[in-house]
Amino acid sequence: GENVGLHLPTLSVQEGDNSIINCAYSNSASDYFIWYKQESGKGPQFIIDIRSNMDKRQGQRVTVLLNKTVKHLSLQIAATQPGDSAVYFCAENPELNAGGTSYGKLTFGQGTILTVHP
């Protein structure tokens, strides 16, 4: 079935470096993509989102890029800090089906573990 996955399960960077976390998706009908950060013992925390009619969206220290041609999503974190260490998930919310039915289902990828060394 359709799924969202990640290229790299782990990423280790030095404090101050820029981090790039990648995600591949297979559902071409997906309309919306979200990046979540999950720290140990906590629930996922919303970071940034992007709609399928956009290529790039910027937030505070984070940028999400969407390449629909190759079905690829990336999260860029500028000046990575130790507090950024966490598991990062991409998630998609598929478009309304032919019957017009939709609901708040998110399909998550496996996750990438980001470790930031001081």
Add this chain to the structure above:
Amino acid sequence: DAGVTQSPTHLIKTRGQHVTLRCSPISGHKSVSWYQQVLGQGPQFIFQYYEKEERGRGNFPDRFSARQFPNYSSELNVNALLLGDSALYLCASSLIQVSYEQYFGPGTRLTVT
């Protein structure tokens, strides 16, 4: 404002037992979704409830059920527990039914022995 709250935080049950997990959404949010997160994997969608009605169901057996109350809080029930039900159960709330911005609670860690 308080975020999404879940109770209990941890729970240990024996195979065959049943369990009830509870969730209170962010004030004003009318949609609650439940997810199961097995260790090392991303969350998997179980249910969505909006205005006290089930609006979506994931690929989970009938042992899993849920309901939403008039105050928009929700319960997830799992019967005849299996070892494989051990996971972190997450609740997420959103303002409306089709809202892409969902806010997650801290989860309930269920261990089945």
